[in-house]
Amino acid sequence: xxxxxxxxxxxxxxxxxxxxxxxxxxxxxxxxxxxxxxxxxxxxxxxxxxxxxxxxxxxxxxxxxxxxxxxxxxxxxxxxxxxxxxxxxxxxxxxxxxxxxxxxxxxxxxxxxxxxxxxxxxxxxxxxxxxxxxxxxxxxxxxxxxxxxxxxxxxxxxxxxxxxxxxxxxxxxxxxxxxxxxxxxxxxxxxxxxxxxxxxxxxxxxxxxxxxxxxxxxxxxxxxxxxxxxxxxxxxxxxxxxxxxxxxxxxxxxxxxxxxxxxxxxxxxxxxxxxxxxxxxxxxxxxxxxxxxxxxxxxxxxxxxxxxxxxxxxxxxxxxxxxxxxxxxxxxxxxxxxxxxxxxxxxxxxxxxxxxxxxxxxxxxxxxxxxxxxxxxxxxxxxxxxxxxxxxxxxxxxxxxxxxxxxxxxxxxxxxxxxxxxxxxxxxxxxxxxxxxxxxxxxxxxxxxxxxxxxxxxxxxxxxxxxxxxxxxxxxxxxxxxxxxxxxxxxxxxxxxxxxxxxxxxxxxxxxxxxxxxxxxxxxxxxxx
Amino acid sequence: xxxxxxxxxxxxxxxxxxxxxxxxxxxxxxxxxxxxxxxxxxxxxxxxxxxxxxxxxxxxxxxxxxxxxxxxxxxxxxxxxxxxxxxxxxxxxxxxxxxxxxxxxxxxxxxxxxxxxxxxxxxxxxxxxxxxxxxxxxxxxxxxxxxxxxxxxxxxxxxxxxxxxxxxxxxxxxxxxxxxxxxxxxxxxxxxxxxxxxxxxxxxxxxxxxxxxxxxxxxxxxxxxxxxxxxxxxxxxxxxxxxxxxxxxxxxxxxxxxxxxxxxxxxxxxxxxxxxxxxxxxxxxxxxxxxxxxxxxxxxxxxxxxxxxxxxxxxxxx
Numbered sequence: 001x002x003x004x005x006x007x008x009x010x011x012x013x014x015x016x017x018x019x020x021x022x023x024x025x026x027x028x029x030x031x032x033x034x035x036x037x038x039x040x041x042x043x044x045x046x047x048x049x050x051x052x053x054x055x056x057x058x059x060x061x062x063x064x065x066x067x068x069x070x071x072x073x074x075x076x077x078x079x080x081x082x083x084x085x086x087x088x089x090x091x092x093x094x095x096x097x098x099x100x101x102x103x104x105x106x107x108x109x110x111x112x113x114x115x116x117x118x119x120x121x122x123x124x125x126x127x128x129x130x131x132x133x134x135x136x137x138x139x140x141x142x143x144x145x146x147x148x149x150x151x152x153x154x155x156x157x158x159x160x161x162x163x164x165x166x167x168x169x170x171x172x173x174x175x176x177x178x179x180x181x182x183x184x185x186x187x188x189x190x191x192x193x194x195x196x197x198x199x200x201x202x203x204x205x206x207x208x209x210x211x212x213x214x215x216x217x218x219x220x221x222x223x224x225x226x227x228x229x230x231x232x233x234x235x236x237x238x239x240x241x242x243x244x245x246x247x248x249x250x251x252x253x254x255x256x257x258x259x260x261x262x263x264x265x266x267x268x269x270x271x272x273x274x275x276x277x278x279x280x281x282x283x284x285x286x287x288x289x290x291x292x293x294x295x296x297x298x299x300x301x302x303x304x305x306x307x308x309x310x311x312x313x314x315x316x317x318x319x320x321x322x323x324x325x326x327x328x329x330x331x332x333x334x335x336x337x338x339x340x341x342x343x344x345x346x347x348x349x350x351x352x353x354x355x356x357x358x359x360x361x362x363x364x365x366x367x368x369x370x371x372x373x374x375x376x377x378x379x380x381x382x383x384x385x386x387x388x389x390x391x392x393x394x395x396x397x398x399x400x401x402x403x404x405x406x407x408x409x410x411x412x413x414x415x416x417x418x419x420x421x422x423x424x425x426x427x428x429x430x431x432x433x434x435x436x437x438x439x440x441x442x443x444x445x446x447x448x449x450x451x452x453x454x455x456x457x458x459x460x461x462x463x464x465x466x467x468x469x470x471x472x473x474x475x476x477x478x479x480x481x482x483x484x485x486x487x488x489x490x491x492x493x494x495x496x497x498x499x500x501x502x503x504x505x506x507x508x509x510x511x512x513x514x515x516x517x518x519x520x521x522x523x524x525x526x527x528x529x
Numbered sequence: 530x531x532x533x534x535x536x537x538x539x540x541x542x543x544x545x546x547x548x549x550x551x552x553x554x555x556x557x558x559x560x561x562x563x564x565x566x567x568x569x570x571x572x573x574x575x576x577x578x579x580x581x582x583x584x585x586x587x588x589x590x591x592x593x594x595x596x597x598x599x600x601x602x603x604x605x606x607x608x609x610x611x612x613x614x615x616x617x618x619x620x621x622x623x624x625x626x627x628x629x630x631x632x633x634x635x636x637x638x639x640x641x642x643x644x645x646x647x648x649x650x651x652x653x654x655x656x657x658x659x660x661x662x663x664x665x666x667x668x669x670x671x672x673x674x675x676x677x678x679x680x681x682x683x684x685x686x687x688x689x690x691x692x693x694x695x696x697x698x699x700x701x702x703x704x705x706x707x708x709x710x711x712x713x714x715x716x717x718x719x720x721x722x723x724x725x726x727x728x729x730x731x732x733x734x735x736x737x738x739x740x741x742x743x744x745x746x747x748x749x750x751x752x753x754x755x756x757x758x759x760x761x762x763x764x765x766x767x768x769x770x771x772x773x774x775x776x777x778x779x780x781x782x783x784x785x786x787x788x789x790x791x792x793x794x795x796x797x798x799x800x801x802x803x804x805x806x807x808x809x810x811x812x813x814x815x816x817x818x819x820x821x822x823x824x825x826x827x828x829x830x831x832x833x834x835x836x837x838x839x840x841x842x843x844x845x846x847x
Contacts, residue, residue: 062622065614146586148579216701218804245697446577
């Protein structure tokens with residue numbers, strides 16, 4: 001089979017024509033029919049160079065900058081990371097981690113020391129070669145004491161970094177972390193050119209598949225293909241143009257009138273109308289993004305696990321999926337790992353709407369006729385207020401009176417989230433189980449929005465992090481999923497898919513779900529068919 | 530003539546005072562909004578520690594009056610400062626956007642002002658005919674619909690169904706002039722429909738008002754054609770109110786177009802201001818609002834000067 005896949009590779013890169021392909025495939029023992037259909041599949045999937053991609057993004061603001069420390073919306077993420085720059089590693093479509101600027105890496109047995117080997121001869125757009133100094137300075141950019149980077153918690157576990165020879169970097173961590181290569185694929189941690197230990201964070205110079213031509217924050221960015229890109233099978237478009245179109249109606253108009261080739265975030269209210277239009281494909285990517293309702297577990301009545309369980313049993317998840325997401329997602333099971341995660345435990349029973357169980361737990365807690373306030377605003381996620389009202393109705397049947405408090409979108413993250421005892425929230429998800437649990441569920445984490453502490457969970461978390469044996473780890477993560485599901489302070493009713501649309505001229509391979517837009521690498525991974 | 534210069538000087542001084550008060554009000558109202566720049570930029574990812582560092586770096590931890598005085602000090606030296614959010618020079622940030630806004634306003638004005646005046650004069654000339662009623666009904670209905678509705682109707686017919694115009698105004702600094710006009714035409718048409726009724730109705734009313742005056746009757750009795758009566762006898766005396774309405778609508782074309790900008794993704798000043806308010810980027814908000822306030826002050830002043838110039842009684846008052 002190996003030879004056949006080599007043959008299809010040759011066909012995809014255009015080195016073998018149909019005649020050559022058929023002769024070769026028959027020689028390898030395939031029947032004419034099989035060889036013929038293999039050829040047409042291969043040809044359809046074959047990427048080719050050329051064209052000018054126009055991508056309509058649903059975010060972007062005049063206040064955007066290219067500094068990786070502040071990449072906060074899909075517009076500057078896909079520009080500042082996916083288009084212009086690279087990280088040491090890359091998360092692939094099958095959610096495994098692969099090499100990018102690092103060629104290989106290895107860990108000491110306790111996973112607390114990692115040695116990364118740089119790919120040789122990679123240059124920045126400016127022509128400067130990537131060195132170990134650049135890598136260290138790029139990490140320091142987030143790690144420094146006065147840094148305001150959102151990735152600070154990620155790199156805080158790095159105790160020291162030093163170069164070992166011209167192309168090796170040794171990372172010493174404060175404790176073992178088997179997922180460290182995944183950390184290095186985080187979009188904030190892209191490698192920037194440096195001079196005397198200071199990085200150039202804002203000019204847009206990087207190693208990426210495209211070279212920045214023009215960037216008007218909040219309006220557009222254009223970039224042309226990097227002729228020296230180190231990946232030979234990526235960056236197919238001659239040039240790309242990212243447009244910030246925050247109004248969903250304007251975005252939809254733009255793709256239906258042929259002004260753009262790909263649009264991000266289809267308006268789910270009109271998705272069925274868009275689907276009916278010929279020449280446009282709606283693309284659903286099951287990702288890690290999930291909607292949550294954290295309850296502050298240090299406050300009455302949420303400090304009682306029976307109250308939390310009652311509230312978990314009172315959610316009609318299927319109804320929310322149907323009405324809020326129009327079916328574009330999956331129901332959640334009150335734990336944050338997505339099915340795409342390596343350590344997702346498939347054998348845990350799905351929690352469903354059960355007013356009797358809810359009443360049972362309320363009675364056990366001695367709080368029949370429970371009354372709670374739920375803070376909601378669409379800043380949490382599109383449809384959050386509707387979801388809260390639907391939840392109010394389903395909870396009433398379980399004997400719980402929920403008062404939906406409509407909060408302003410402005411300042412939602414600073415004044416409501418982490419402050420109001422019960423509110424709507426969302427998480428973009430993290431590529432690894434450890435990152436997800438550490439960021440939101442570990443004791444004392446700044447974003448532990450339920451202020452939840454569970455000694456057994458926290459102990460397992462540290463142990464699992466340093467365990468390199470995959471089977472043992474899977475067992476530990478299964479137990480942690482169970483603990484969060486049954487004792488955690490967060491209701492997780494929904495996993496939301498990314499729903500985008502493209503014209504039928506656009507080709508792509510399997511789409512990664514670790515971030516939106518093919519892992520934020522759409523510009524280098526997609527092509528004009 | 531000297532009187533006009535004195536008046537212009539006085540009004541400019543008052544205008545400066547207005548700008549100062551506007552900047553103070555804007556500063557205070559942005560202060561009143563919940564959250565600050567550090568929290569808005571860091572968003573859900575903010576930790577108390579990073580917020581504190583962020584505030585300190587930008588001087589947001591200083592008391593409000595000191596920050597205002599700092600800004601005012603820079604402003605008086607002609608320095609707009611930098612955007613707090615992405616450290617770009619505000620003058621540079623605004624110049625391109627202001628150019629786009631003025632271009633769109635100019636295009637809309639070039640279409641709407643002559644159209645409104647012509648239709649107004651014609652409506653006065655043929656008043657109470659079918660033509661008059663039709664023009665009035667059309668103008669009043671288009672001004673009664675919200676802007677975004679008119680915009681969507683135009684997009685539906687002219688962009689989606691007929692495909693004559695692009696549905697979004699994708700213009701950049703390198704777009705050449707005619708391409709720019711073509712891409713901006715739908716938003717300009719939307720604005721035309723929005724502002725036309727006001728100017729048209731005022732022209733019509735001002736002229737009809739004068740038609741009952743004795744000197745118009747005299748002109749008629751002399752046997753002049755209705756056309757000559759209106760253009761040479763009525764119109765010059767009706768100019769003052771018309772100029773005022775035109776000035777008001779021109780100001781609206783510059784400062785009130787944010788909805789149209791959003792629908793057509795037109796990169797103008799309104800969008801910049803909305804972005805900056807939502808991120809509490811106070812220096813950019815201040816710069817935008819000063820430009821908007823100055824537009825009103827200057828256009829009103831121009832209207833007053835033109836009114837005086839067009840009225841000999843005011844021009845040569847004793």
